[in-house]
Amino acid sequence: MSSRLVEGSEVVADAMVRAGCRFFAGYPMTPFTEVLEHMASALPEVGGVCINAESELEAVGMVWGAAAAGTRAATGSTGQGLSLMQESIAEASLAGIGFVVLNMARGQGDYFQATRGGGHGDYRTPVLAPWGPAEVGDLVADAFDLADEWRNPVVVIGDYYLAHTWVDLDMSSEVATPRPSPAWALDGSSGGTGAAKLVSPLGTTKQRDGVGYDLAAHYAGCAERREQMTAGIAPRAELTHTDDAEVVLVAYGTMARYADAVVTALRAEGERVGLVRPITLWPFPEDIVAGAAEGSNVVAVYENNAGQMIDDVRISVGKSVPIVGLNGFQTDSSAFGIAPDVTVENLTASVRELLAGAKA
Amino acid sequence: MTERRPVGLEVRSEVVLPTNVAPEDANLVADFTPNLIDVGEHHLCPGCGEPIAIRAVMDAIAVLGLADKSMAVFGIGCSTAFSNNLDVEVLQALHGRAPSVATGVIRMRPELAVFTIQGDGDMGNEGLQEVLHAAARGENIVCIMLNNGVFGETGGHLTVTTTIGQRTKNTIEGRDADKHGHPMRIAELIAQIDGVGYVARGAVNDAGNVARTKRMVVEAFASQQAGNGLSFVEILTMCPTGWFIPTEDAPDYLAETIAGTHAVGVLRQEQSEQ
Ligand SMILES: Cc1ncc(C[n+]2csc(CCOP(=O)(O)OP(=O)(O)O)c2C)c(N)n1
Ligand code: SF4
Ligand SMILES: [Mg+2]
Numbered sequence: 244m245s246s247r248l249v250e251g252s253e254v255v256a257d258a259m260v261r262a263g264c265r266f267f268a269g270y271p272m273t274p275f276t277e278v279l280e281h282m283a284s285a286l287p288e289v290g291g292v293c294i295n296a297e298s299e300l301e302a303v304g305m306v307w308g309a310a311a312a313g314t315r316a317a318t319g320s321t322g323q324g325l326s327l328m329q330e331s332i333a334e335a336s337l338a339g340i341g342f343v344v345l346n347m348a349r350g351q352g353d354y355f356q357a358t359r360g361g362g363h364g365d366y367r368t369p370v371l372a373p374w375g376p377a378e379v380g381d382l383v384a385d386a387f388d389l390a391d392e393w394r395n396p397v398v399v400i401g402d403y404y405l406a407h408t409w410v411d412l413d414m415s416s417e418v419a420t421p422r423p424s425p426a427w428a429l430d431g432s433s434g435g436t437g438a439a440k441l442v443s444p445l446g447t448t449k450q451r452d453g454v455g456y457d458l459a460a461h462y463a464g465c466a467e468r469r470e471q472m473t474a475g476i477a478p479r480a481e482l483t484h485t486d487d488a489e490v491v492l493v494a495y496g497t498m499a500r501y502a503d504a505v506v507t508a509l510r511a512e513g514e515r516v517g518l519v520r521p522i523t524l525w526p527f528p529e530d531i532v533a534g535a536a537e538g539s540n541v542v543a544v545y546e547n548n549a550g551q552m553i554d555d556v557r558i559s560v561g562k563s564v565p566i567v568g569l570n571g572f573q574t575d576s577s578a579f580g581i582a583p584d585v586t587v588e589n590l591t592a593s594v595r596e597l598l599a600g601a602k603a
Numbered sequence: 604m605t606e607r608r609p610v611g612l613e614v615r616s617e618v619v620l621p622t623n624v625a626p627e628d629a630n631l632v633a634d635f636t637p638n639l640i641d642v643g644e645h646h647l648c649p650g651c652g653e654p655i656a657i658r659a660v661m662d663a664i665a666v667l668g669l670a671d672k673s674m675a676v677f678g679i680g681c682s683t684a685f686s687n688n689l690d691v692e693v694l695q696a697l698h699g700r701a702p703s704v705a706t707g708v709i710r711m712r713p714e715l716a717v718f719t720i721q722g723d724g725d726m727g728n729e730g731l732q733e734v735l736h737a738a739a740r741g742e743n744i745v746c747i748m749l750n751n752g753v754f755g756e757t758g759g760h761l762t763v764t765t766t767i768g769q770r771t772k773n774t775i776e777g778r779d780a781d782k783h784g785h786p787m788r789i790a791e792l793i794a795q796i797d798g799v800g801y802v803a804r805g806a807v808n809d810a811g812n813v814a815r816t817k818r819m820v821v822e823a824f825a826s827q828q829a830g831n832g833l834s835f836v837e838i839l840t841m842c843p844t845g846w847f848i849p850t851e852d853a854p855d856y857l858a859e860t861i862a863g864t865h866a867v868g869v870l871r872q873e874q875s876e877q
Pocket of ligand 2: 647648650651652653681751755756841842843844845
């Protein structure tokens with residue numbers, strides 16, 4: 244055991260290197276910046292490459308190339324920077340190029356950006372949401388596995404708190420050897436054989452086979468793969484005291500930590516309040532949320548934005564139980580998402596009101 | 604080539620020569636089969652310069668014996684028609700993004716001859732910063748720009764290289780510097796960046812220029828193989844469709860109009876240390 248005090252950003256970087264990531268490119272933006280800094284020092288030590296790209300467009304382009312060359316690769320940014328990357332994320336899904344995208348958001352205003360994507364076309368990206376540094380290692384490793392399995396970009400969403408919280412953590416686990424390059428990936432060697440490989444968002448049918456790019460057939464194939472991916476990824480959530488809860492809170496990431504503290508405290512007073520914490524934001528754990536809502540009097544979605552995840556909760560629960568949003572917090576002056584009215588006290592008061600309403 | 608809308612052309616009835624087989628009466632001085640191109644037949648416009656330029660690039664790779672250690676990264680434009688027609692590995696990039704994609708490849712596979720193929724719209728308009736940054740980072744790749752002074756693919760629109768007086772769909776009376784700004788000389792721009800190994804501009808409007816261009820591409824790959832950093836070859840190509848002129852006039856139009864602004868020649872050549 245060699246536990247030490249580490250910052251969340253370093254935990255994220257460390258988790259990527261351990262998961263076999265050997266290429267990283269990014270452009271500084273708070274709170275993504277520190278992850279980039281840590282990658283810049285960690286990757287060369289294991290023979291990897293980290294590029295301080297001149298823009299987010301170039302960062303994701305570089306990752307497109309490194310991943311197509313068979314390397315576990317990742318990029319990331321914050322709101323605006325991720326908006327710039329959306330074209331490539333959407334089309335990487337059509338090209339069958341998998342990599343990890345860190346969405347180091349500020350508050351939780353980028354839930355839609357992460358779960359819907361801002362890109363074009365019929366694509367989806369799996370989204371994993373750790374609620375603290377201790378969970379980062381496993382989820383980052385899962386994200387790379389999913390990117391490999393489905394040959395699709397996978398998002399890991401964090402926030403200012405995750406990036407900047409210092410925790411005492413055991414950082415001694417082994418660094419995995421990078422997995423071998425997958426068979427579909429490019430290494431130049433099939434050139435001149437009459438069967439040179441092609442990786443393209445337009446499809447992989449070659450003219451020598453009597454067909455050119457057939458977009459209709461390619462997009463149909465991508466749609467089928469997307470359906471398989473949707474069905475093939477088990478949605479995950481953590482349930483706390485939801486069995487007999489009158490008030491069921493739904494919260495992810497940092498907000499779930501506040502909710503967890505409130506649920507623990509109110510349970511100690513005998514109040515029937517519970518928490519569902521979605522871990523996969525896509526696929527959204529619809530059945531788990533619906534099951535937890537069943538028998539409750541109200542479902543309250545606690546999120547640090549104007550109400551985004553509440554849409555998914557509505558889709559999950561339907562109209563059987565009333566759903567309220569605990570959202571719309573103040574914007575902090577730094578705009579880093581540290582809303583001053585996100586406090587355990589305020590949430591406790593809100594939940595008490597809901598409990599009173601439930602009993603009335 | 605998705606949108607071909609010839610403007611002001613009378614329809615001609617002559618039979619167009621097939622390009623995938625040698626004409627019966629041809630006096631062949633070289634093998635007619637293009638190197639490393641799967642299917643010789645193509646669907647670009649008759650008289651298009653891009654297939655000639657791509658053939659020059661593939662010939663250079665064959666000459667240098669790089670077929671099984673090279674990788675093409677294509678942009679989006681008319682030449683994308685060749686991205687699924689080569690016998691070297693191809694990674695298709697998005698419009699404007701080929702140099703960063705090629706960077707990701709070369710950093711992970713430094714032994715490869717990684718090269719990009721982009722149009723002037725793709726490289727100069729959509730993604731100009733990419734090639735400049737890749738050049739300054741000293742990425743050891745070959746970047747090819749097929750310069751026809753238009754977005755051929757969308758139907759003949761103004762690009763950053765369109766010459767003064769050139770008619771395009773959005774400069775229908777000809778490019779006027781006061782109204783539409785000045786053309787940029789991309790090769791000159793790249794030639795002054797530290798970290799660049801080789802820069803040249805060729806053309807495919809006549810046999811002499813094709814042969815010269817092929818030598819430039821060979822030099823570019825040789826420089827890349829010597830590890831001299833980014834090599835850049837701009838190739839002036841005919842686009843009769845996007846220039847709104849008869850097919851057979853296009854080579855002369857290139858020489859008289861396009862090459863007047865974008866002069867053919869070698870602009871930079873670093874000698875390798877070895
Ligand atoms: C982001 C984006 N914007 C616009 C387009 C549409 N588009 C396709 S090709 C092209 C221009 C191609 O011009 P150029 O690179 O000069 O190639 P050419 O067709 O002349 O060979 C454009 C604008 C696109 N594919 N992607
Ligand atoms: S002639 Fe012009 S429009 Fe036609 S294929 Fe060539 S570049 Fe495209
Ligand atoms: Mg062009």
